[in-house]
Amino acid sequence: MTCCVLSIGTELTRGEVVDSNAAWLSAELTAIGFEVVGHTAVDDHPARIAAACRRLSDSARVVIATGGLGPTSDDITTAAVAQLLGVPLVRDATSLEHIRRRFDRLNRPMVSLNFKQADFPEGADILPNSVGTAPGFGVRLGECIAYFLPGVPHEMMTMFECHVVPRIRHLAANNRFQRRLHVVGLGESVVAERLTGIEGMFVGTTIGYRVRFPETEVKVLAEDTSHATARALCERAVSEVRARLAPYVYGQDDDTFGGTVGRALRTRGWTLAIAESCTGGLVGHMLTREPGASDFLLLDAVTYANSAKSRILGVDESTIRWHGAVSSEVSAAMVQGARRVSGADIGLSLTGIAGPSGGTDTKPVGTVYLAVATPSGPLEIRHRVFSGDRAQIQTLAAYAGLEAVLEVCTRPGSQSSVANGGELRPI
């Protein structure tokens, strides 16, 4: 079954926003068995929106459109669709009540512009929005069904999963299965080279790649006579992919790197203390984005100033003066201080130069020292020089830090010295 994705918004045609909605929708549609034959983006212009709807409904059986359902004057999708269908806009009482309650809950005034978000082309199939104000809707355009969703990504995703997929799933072939594997530490072209020939070994599979800096995502899509056989084929190919990329695959599907590191710490029963400098809180943020970080994270001391390194972590001022704040000596003192002061089982410290200024000949921008301290075993210090802009260096350093933690957690030899279930030891 063919389908098309339509994205509506002048911010797209002016290039102010990259259209990640179209990619996300296409991947989801492909995964449940649709053949996505095209994307279209148009600006907020009634005639062009209508023309795109008419054209796409001629060439596909399902159209998923996003954007232009907001309250402002440039949000004109609903009116354009009503005009195309030759039907009036009708206000929906249930949607209006939902919008009103949402504003009440947020303690914000509902202005007259918001009333517009409860208007739909007469006869439309209204799709509730559980995470935002604008409901979506579906209409029939000739032989085609078209669904109109908000452009805000998390609203669009929730509405697609909860309200569109159940309505269109029966139209899909449902003879596909897909897994996404998350890779850290290998570039896209190396990953692709290592996976050469997989599609030939497992006929019916397609391998796709996507870079989400600094991760590479490998998508394994299998197509067979049924969903069950496609799934079995996919899992066999996934095993082969994992074997070829080991140990660089940290997880699959909805796993995140922070969540994976958190799980490893929880499995070990270890508590963690972090001392950050150049990464400025990013390591803590990656771990605490996932719920449940309080199971293992005791402290993340972002000691940005040298004085804070000394005062909070007890790093000797003369060590900083003698070796510099970006040095293996200071990273060692930071991690020991973080562990001591928090009583955590293991510690991670990072100190470096994220740039754009601050580099020297011997310590260029991108230089990072990271140290890991475990209950048993010696202190491990790593020296890395990353390249990229400030944000990339911070991200690479944070990943390297979490990689080091993951490594000590999953190392067979290491043992927790904590016999009392993670209780803090006195300092």
Next chain:
Amino acid sequence: MTCCVLSIGTELTRGEVVDSNAAWLSAELTAIGFEVVGHTAVDDHPARIAAACRRLSDSARVVIATGGLGPTSDDITTAAVAQLLGVPLVRDATSLEHIRRRFDRLNRPMVSLNFKQADFPEGADILPNSVGTAPGFGVRLGECIAYFLPGVPHEMMTMFECHVVPRIRHLAANNRFQRRLHVVGLGESVVAERLTGIEGMFVGTTIGYRVRFPETEVKVLAEDTSHATARALCERAVSEVRARLAPYVYGQDDDTFGGTVGRALRTRGWTLAIAESCTGGLVGHMLTREPGASDFLLLDAVTYANSAKSRILGVDESTIRWHGAVSSEVSAAMVQGARRVSGADIGLSLTGIAGPSGGTDTKPVGTVYLAVATPSGPLEIRHRVFSGDRAQIQTLAAYAGLEAVLEVCTRPGSQSSVANGGELRPI
């Protein structure tokens, strides 16, 4: 002058790759004065490529296409265009020589597949590729000129800048100017209501909106007889927009909220210490993403565990036991501890429940206490209840914290008690 962007590749329609080329090209084309009226993406399918070229050339005067110029069997753009034009493919000796030299230099064998990259529709305007193998080309399709570029972003960008812009610049209007204003603390619909009538007051301006949670961006685009008069018109409209939205506009164009707060601290000459809990490092991350945070940020203590709040910040254990870790009393003790232990001029603390679990009847998920301590003036504590998922609550809390810092920095009455230029005071 209208133009369209066409992206060719099954990796796009399957959602394996986000189409960042279309956004980049659109921003460049808009900047030089074109009106981009649409994007289209099609899969590697000859009939659909030809149909898209035919349709776009009817609706725009310039088409910029990317993708499908590579050496493999799914790279079929050139052949599809030749067929559409009804002309044969002709091998270009100069391009072939360029490709051969490139392989020689990289010390890689040139395989027969690569010969194909020197074939072009008869009569095409060939665009050299100085950073890759595949040259591009331009052809006339009726009233329209269409340029076909490689899909590899850096090759596409170089070719566009060096070979396409000089060929199309004279067709562009160059009579526009745009500013983007960044708003925090007002929802999109309230912003839009406050700006009702601006387009009528300043004829030639268009106001656009975009939500980047939790910010609202207002775009003011002015179009006039020349670039200079468009700019003057835009600036007048921007003044009016700022006046109507004051004090919620924090910056414009490339400003970020973290960067704005950092600038305010630097202007005051104040140093800052943060104590985070539920936000897990996000506040520090927002401030340190921008270069130069070491001018003002001494410490960000992410005291996730209660024990860390006591050990690092000296929060009394009985205060935590009696009032709970999420309480105004603990937020006060955290901010005082962070300031004392770091010697910073001002302090910010946040403690709350980001969820999804951990809420109670009296302190539901989303409850956040934040405290700000300044050199003079009393401690200020704010109690907020945010709604949303975990990530949204963390983001809203981090913004609220930085807003509070910005407020004390820009408050006319407040003065720095630091006479010695920000040197640390002993604790």
